[in-house]
Amino acid sequence: MKTLIAFAIMLMGSAACAESRPNIIVIMADDLGYADVGFNGCSDIPTPNIDSLADDGARFSSGYVTGPMCGPSRAGFITGQIQSRFGWHGNPNQPLNPTHGLPTGIKTVAHWMQQQGYATGGVGKWHMGTTHDQHPNALGFDDWYGFLSGGRLYYPMDHPSYNGKYLRMKKPWGMRDMHHTMPIIHNQQPLQWEQYLTRELTDYGIGYIEENQGKPFFLFMSYNAPHEYLEAPEETIAKFPASEMTKIPGVKPQARSIYAAMVDEMDQGIGKLLETLDRLELSQNTVVWFLSDNGGMKRTSDNRPLRGAKWDSFEGGLRVPMVVRWPTKVKPGTVLDHPVTSLDIGATAIALAGGDLSKTQLDGADITDYMTGQTSDAPHDELFWRTDRKVGQKSGVLRVGDFKLIVQKNEVQLFNLKDDLSETTDLSKSQPERVQTMLRRWQELDQQSKPSYFESTQKGKNAYQYADYQWLKGTPHYRASEN
Template sequence: MKRLALLLLALCPSLYAAEKPNILVIVADDLGYADIGVHGGKVVPTPNIDALAASGVRCTNGYVTAPYCSPSRAGFLTGKAQTRFGHEFNPHVGDEAKLGLPLDQRTIANVLHDEGYATALIGKWHQGFDAAHHPQSRGFDEFFGFLVGGHNYLLHKDAEPEFGSAHSHDMIYRGRELQHLDGYATDLFTDEALGFMGRNAAKPWFLYLAYNAVHTPLEIADRVKDRIPADVTDENRRGYLSLLLALDDDIGRITAELKAKHPNTLVFFFSDNGGSGRKPFFAYNTGVNTPLRGDKGQTLEGGIRVPFFVSWPGKLPAGKTYDHPVSTLDILPTACAITAAKQPAGVEGVNLLPHLKGEVSTPPHDMLAWRFGPQKAIREGNWKLVDVRDMEAKTQSGWKLYDLSTDIGEEHDLSAAKPEIVAKLSKAWAEWNAKNIAPQWHGAINEDPTAPAKPAAKAGKAKKK
């Protein structure tokens, strides 16, 4: 029987693909919660992002594990709070042999690769720079993108690449080789994603499509500039809206391809953190997070609650909302559940499918907690306890308590009226935090307000690998 099964797979490999679904994770970068149509955004249309949300389940309380790019992605990739293994800040400064997602952590790509999936990362990595931390050393068969925290959009093959910065310029890699490209980054990443899907139609695939849109720099492509509303005069906001328009266009290209050729695909979409609407602030992009308070870099809702959609045609209901809190921690265990893959030790997320299908009525999580330097937060039910940092004043708020069922904007502090809840949740946060470890590195001064300023990384050393 085993020989017969192997013979059938050899003669018709698409049989194998039919057994296991493709898995696509699309990540936007610094996307404002309120800037997309499905969340009430009206400045520019986002029909394709909205259609993706409508094709499946829109999680109204979807969370990332950190309010910043690299630690948030480390949480998703491992299914664990990144503070468990010291990946608390962006990896900019330090020993590059240790700087990045720790090598003892298995990624979702490792897990699915071992299950026979073709695996690819297209776009932003931001999990380390040396050879050992490269995506193709972390479970990805293919890599096309950039290694650091941000990248320009308007690429020029004759431009001189810029090394040694948190933002790279004209430094797109295919595998480990630097490319010399003309074009627009969002479009090029989409082209590459479509090519990967097509090349692997005969076997199941996992694609992590990590767009850099709508992160700075706020460069405007010619193809979208005429669609930016004329009454928007702020140049930063115009640049942001251009990135959003192009992102929506390209998500439309991806979803059209899925519908036509890859219908058995489980799709997750989320932003790595909230929009960056504070000035002055690193990567300020004018993103709007209302009705949420706060934004990128804060453990307020605006920094950690994000657009979060899950779509799987024929397997998940379409046009549904799900209101219990869910987390990007849940993506890896959900993938393990549908592929029968072995879950790595220590995974903290849960399989979301029974919850999203309505088969389980209880919430996926009793509580969710966060630590980002001096900032802290915990959510249990509708109660949110948060201690946030004012980045400009460099002051701490102390514990503040909010009832998110009536106060999504975290405007009415109930800590004085509900001391027993403050005591309960602060104790629960401390118990959760006891399992964390110290940061393995500190980010730049504007990422970790408690860290001393440190010199910039040496130019060009590891980024060329």
């Protein structure tokens, strides 16, 4: 009898432990400017719901991603590894090119969360390959609703606003049009949809939370807003007259107006997700992260006071808005200044789920103690990047303390970010010893990088225009296999 009682107590303890493990939601924007959220000073685009995460949680003033463009940044985040270490360099150009995605056999953060008994879901943009081995379902996601390419039109291809353009495209398709016309799928099945895409993704995210509320879940809300193409509902654009938009060098007011509407739609969607957590009484036990996948585009966004934009190794390409909310654990209104990286999100999630990070080979750190105020120590002594824009280049960044070294071909630049956040003054000539020390260290870390496995895209004008995946059926990109 005593044995049965002890066993029952053990089971109750295990159940209580499982129930106490927090849900994890990671909300990732696409090409959002550093200064395009209220908590970073934006004045022309209200973001009350995103700002509420910062007000109720912690803001990372030095939050970084692993690459200044979508593909490498997302590959780093989802695998929890510096992507150059498995040979990912630059942005994948052709969505149906089998080499332009994650390598076969790689594990993801979702895999590790699955192993800890979490339900794993993803919504929105993938951009990490389209083969069977690169599909989210093969890479740790129980459920995926979205698109596998690097972008998407915000309405179906037959929407009246396109005047039939995408229904009578001449072949071959260009890279941008290929990416932006992949179908919306639920796991392996293409689906019909009608409303503005940001709203569609939000609705599915809400449904996922409702369906999985009874167990711990990991949800990757991967919005493609405000990535180009610039599209938004007319009534939302009307809220942001071009004449009232902030004047930003290189940004046309009309483009800024549409971009603002896209950010607004995403912010409204995030508000609905947060309301769902409140309605289901899940907020207290849910960790919600928000960040952008890289810096904003030069022609749409405001990254000031940072220098540069998407594609750049300057802060404007790598430093992004980043916040975390965890009620009762993270003190509201906290500002954390030590550098952290998107790699830390996955590592922290796995640790909170009960996983052993020593068995994962992840490059991120568990920053639970840092974000909850249990320690003020910096999570990292140094941060390393490979920032190649194209295959064959060799460029990167090393940050050690306040100093940042940029390596590009045979040139280097050195900046003190504490004194010069806008990277206006190159110190490489005045501090040659520091440059040599940091350059040697960057080269040492870069020895862990593998050569790119992306195949050349120059294989003829019809290369990778079609595939026979079932989820492509009904699109201009499907062609049955001849085998």
